[in-house]
Amino acid sequence: MKVAFDNEIFINQKFGGISRYFTNLILNFNEESNIIKIICPYNTNKYLQDFDQTYFFGKKTEIRSINFFKKYFNKELLKKRLNKYQPDIIHETFFKNDLFKTKKAKIIVTIHDLIHEIIPSEKYPYKTKIPKIYAETYKRADHFICVSKNTKRDLQNIHGIPDNKITVIYHGIDHYVPKKNTDTNIRLKKIKPYILFVGWRGWYKNFENYIKSISINKNIYKQFNLVFFGGGSFSKKENEIINNSNIKESNIFHFQGNDDLLSYAYQNAYLFVYPSKYEGFGFPPLEALANNCPVVTSNNSSMPEILDNSALFFDPYSFEDMSYKIDELINNDDLRSKLLINGSKRLEFFKWKKTSKNTLNLYKSLI
Numbered sequence: 312m313k314v315a316f317d318n319e320i321f322i323n324q325k326f327g328g329i330s331r332y333f334t335n336l337i338l339n340f341n342e343e344s345n346i347i348k349i350i351c352p353y354n355t356n357k358y359l360q361d362f363d364q365t366y367f368f369g370k371k372t373e374i375r376s377i378n379f380f381k382k383y384f385n386k387e388l389l390k391k392r393l394n395k396y397q398p399d400i401i402h403e404t405f406f407k408n409d410l411f412k413t414k415k416a417k418i419i420v421t422i423h424d425l426i427h428e429i430i431p432s433e434k435y436p437y438k439t440k441i442p443k444i445y446a447e448t449y450k451r452a453d454h455f456i457c458v459s460k461n462t463k464r465d466l467q468n469i470h471g472i473p474d475n476k477i478t479v480i481y482h483g484i485d486h487y488v489p490k491k492n493t494d495t496n497i498r499l500k501k502i503k504p505y506i507l508f509v510g511w512r513g514w515y516k517n518f519e520n521y522i523k524s525i526s527i528n529k530n531i532y533k534q535f536n537l538v539f540f541g542g543g544s545f546s547k548k549e550n551e552i553i554n555n556s557n558i559k560e561s562n563i564f565h566f567q568g569n570d571d572l573l574s575y576a577y578q579n580a581y582l583f584v585y586p587s588k589y590e591g592f593g594f595p596p597l598e599a600l601a602n603n604c605p606v607v608t609s610n611n612s613s614m615p616e617i618l619d620n621s622a623l624f625f626d627p628y629s630f631e632d633m634s635y636k637i638d639e640l641i642n643n644d645d646l647r648s649k650l651l652i653n654g655s656k657r658l659e660f661f662k663w664k665k666t667s668k669n670t671l672n673l674y675k676s677l678i
Contacts, residue, residue: 313398314674315416318351318385320404325355328594329423333404334358335486339667350392353385399678406448417677420452424591425465430515454677456480456670458592461613478673481617483663484597489574499572499579502564505536506637507580507604509573509595512542512549517586517609517627519552524586524633526556531638539565540576577602582640582647585609588627593617597661600654605647607640621654 316333324330334356337347349359393401393413402419427445449470455477457463463479466472506525512518525532537558539545545553545565553563566576577583583599585608596606596618608614610624623646625636640647 312346314346314400315398316349316402317404319407321351321354321356330356330358335663336667339663350389400674406444417453419454421456423458426589428469429589432514458482459613461616462591480669482592483666484661487598489602502536504581505538507538507583509540510542515588517588520630521586522552522556523630528634532558536562577604580604586627605650607636621650621657
């Protein structure tokens with residue numbers, strides 16, 4: 312069996328969840344990893360830096376940026392190498408409408424979420440109105456991997472993909488190794504106790520309802536600081552939301568940093584809040600549990616499926632319910648301990664070796 316990964320995600324992401332997914336898949340294929348070829352001579356992806364040269368079809372060259380000519384070169388080389396290699400499986404790394412398909416290759420596509428089709432945004436204002444490039448991929452694929460049962464249901468409900476063309480394979484989480492909790496960050500140490508929010512805050516991440524949920528409960532905002540990790544600086548709109556709340560600006564802190572600092576932030580937080588309106592899988596709550604941080608999160612999309620009995624859930628569209636559940640987790644030590652015990656068991660479900668083994672078995676079943 313011969314398997315090829317295209318280069319789309321690796322020329323468009325330096326870091327990111329999707330390129331991390333594919334590199335972790337390959338690294339955990341173990342003794343059968345020599346079946347994989349990554350056809351991406353020019354890339355900017357940091358996860359590929361330590362990959363053995365034998366994975367690559369064509370010289371591996373890491374560069375700082377990709378221009379039109381290098382993208383064109385990658386595209387043309389992809390077609391030539393696929394034609395020469397004649398893989399049994401082509402696992403597409405991201406949506407595209409110009410993939411050269413060999414005569415015998417089965418096309419596999421991983422669906423991480425359908426957020427653009429579930430929740431309207433400024434870029435995609437109408438539900439189910441998606442770019443042509445997505446639609447072409449849905450038509451072309453021979454089989455789909457969905458990262459949760461919820462994502463599978465969305466794919467079937469919106470696009471009518473038959474059950475026999477979809478396999479649910481969960482992500483792994485063990486790439487995230489918690490760092491030792493040391494008192495290296497004096498600033499974070501000084502602002503305890505705090506409630507933690509991690510990642511991007513725009514669109515479906517529900518920042519406004521989160522601020523409202525804290526703002527209506529004096530017991531929370533008088534007792535705790537709010538720490539936001541990652542996601543860039545606060546936007547003008549986000550600052551307006553904060554200024555119109557009861558929360559003092561001096562009680563809100565923002566940090567950017569590496570995994571060491573993120574681990575420290577998780578480990579020293581009183582609890583972690585993840586108010587997202589939609590997730591295909593959701594890494595941050597599992598990262599929090601890996602760092603022994605209690606989690607309160609949304610009760611919709613994939614969150615109950617992934618977290619099961621290891622988190623406290625609220626309605627993300629109700630800031631009143633969100634506030635109530637945050638307050639409940641703050642004041643119930645027995646519940647906090649129970650969720651953390653359940654969380655340590657739950658993490659065992661999400662191992663990259665298991666993800667890779669299931670993916671490899673799927674490849675074999677399709678040829």
